[in-house]
Amino acid sequence: MSQAIKLRQLNAQAEGFDRELDQLLAWEGVSSQEVQSSVDSIIAQVRSGGDAAVLELTQKFDRHPASHFEELEVSQEQLREAFESLPAARRQALEAAAKRVTAYHEKQKQGSWEYTEADGTRLGQQVKPLDRVGVYVPGGKAAYPSSVLMNALPAKVAGVEEIIMVAPAPGGELNPLVLGAAWLAGVTRVFALGGAQAVAALAYGTETVPAVDKIVGPGNIFVATAKRAVFGKVGIDMIAGPSEILVVSDGQTDPDWIAMDLFSQAEHDEDAQSLLVSWDEKHLQAVEASIRKLLPEMDRAEIIRTSLQERGALIQVEDEKQALELINRIAPEHLELSVADPDAWLPGIRHAGAIFMGRYTAEAVGDYCAGPNHVLPTSGTARFSSPLGVYDFQKRSSLIFCSPEGASELGQIAGELADGEALTAHAQSARYRVR
Structure with missing residues (x-):
């Protein structure tokens, strides 16, 4: 029998609220000296040992049965076969999502420009795509074909010629949906590699893995630490922390809907963060009841329970004004405005990765198929960062004549x-x- 869940409840009017909120939001997931030391060692091994070192590390950490490095590369034929092997409904959903993601990112393309001054001097900017990028697709507790689409398709739209994808294959197994997504997205080469060794191989190159100009895509603490370590040699998209959602509700949305939206982030992993803010005390109580009712039905109930207990909260505020202040203070990765008039809130929102507007807009559709990118700034970095986009795969040169x-x-x-x-x-x- 599942144990009862203990939910943290905060009141923005209570003494000590600011301290409690700061503690709840704190995330120092890439500051471990032990992790840093391990990553530094792995990077050094890859730089000196190339393919042989990467193979040995993959055998060790992913228990991959490959005896030769060539076995770690997935051919285009294998990608095509994986795509064609998918059930028709799953394949069609993947195609629909890819079409929507591509259409959205086409709007982001930037062109070169210039202007001429009266004396004939010309000034401008030339925009060109990166030559080669690396896409890291996580593959630990779940498989993420959506990450393939969200990272590779903007690069394709930008005009990047070579997209090198790496994805861990624990026990030698790669998810067919991930491989099918790589085929659909036009990924150039795919390697069954994960962890810090994959990041190092992309950054410095090996006899087989080509060195890239930029590495994008989320991963665990070792991947995040490795990306930070190789930044400067290559570009990176961001240092991503655990997934997070902040739901602001006016009390009129079905509490079961709100509970499931909170679950949708909590099920990622135990460090994910799900927060609900409302000025309606009875609504907060109703959502709490829905959480307790629905949790036992979830396949990933234990992960959700741990996430909600350790990093989640139901937060009561005085009014809409205080809710808006909290949004900008937290700067959430995902913000759901489950309110009657979400447009009225937009002018006051300065910091959020993605804003989901209205009662019928579940954050989950943004993860898969709405169109905007689901690679978003976490841990408050929406104060100065933006979602991944075509602009991350382009560079600009100034023109002066x-x-x-x-x-x-x-x-x-x-x-x-x-x-x-x-x-x-x-x-x-x-x-x-x-x-």
Whole structure:
């Protein structure tokens, strides 16, 4: 028999609330010295040992039965076969999701631009895609074909020519849905690799795995720590923490719906965070009752229970104004506005990864098929970060062309400022072109 769940209940008016909330939100998942030391060792092994080191580490950590590195690469034929082996309904859902994700990201494409000043000087920006990117697809407690679509399709839309995907295959098994998604998304090469060794192989390259320009995609604490370690050698999308949701409800949404929305994040893993904010005390009580009623029915009930008990909360606020203040303070990855007029809230929301508007918009549709990317800033980083998008797979070069007249005018300005910085070669270089 499942044990009863103990839900944390907070009141924003109570003394000590700020301290309790700070403790609840705190996440230092990539600060362990033990993890850092282990990751540093793995990266060093991969850099010096190449394919052989990666194979040995994969055999050790993923219990992969491969005896040669070549066995870790999944062929395009295998990807196609995996896609075609899927049940028709599952294949159609994957295709529909891919179509919607592609259509949304097409709107994000940035083009080159320039303008010409009166004297003929031209200034502008050239936008080009990255040459090669690496996509990390997690494969521990669950398989995530949606992560394949959300990471690979924006890269395709941006014009990236080579997409190298890595995904752990515990015991040598890769999920056919993940492989099918890779085929559908047009991934160039796929390797059955996971953990810090996969990140290191993508960053530095091996005899077989090509070095990439940027690594994207979520992973466990070892993956996150490895991405941080290789940043600078390659670009990364973000350091992602556990998944999180903040639901703001006005009390008029079915409490069973709210409970299931909280479950949808909590079932990711024990460190996921699900928060409900409302100024309706009776509604909070009704949602609590729904949680207790529905939890025993969940396949991942124990993970959900641990997540809700350790990092979840039902938070009572005084009014809508205080709820809005909490949104911007928490800066959630996923924000559900389960209210009558969600549009009225938008002008006041400064920090949120994705905003799900209205009672009928479940966060889960954003995870799979709405269109916007589900790779989002976590742990409060929505204060300065944005969802993954086409722009993450493009880079910009500044364009400067000086006409003789422009060179003369700009040379005088630059020369004066260079004198102020005591950089005489700068000043001379600019003044040589002054007429």
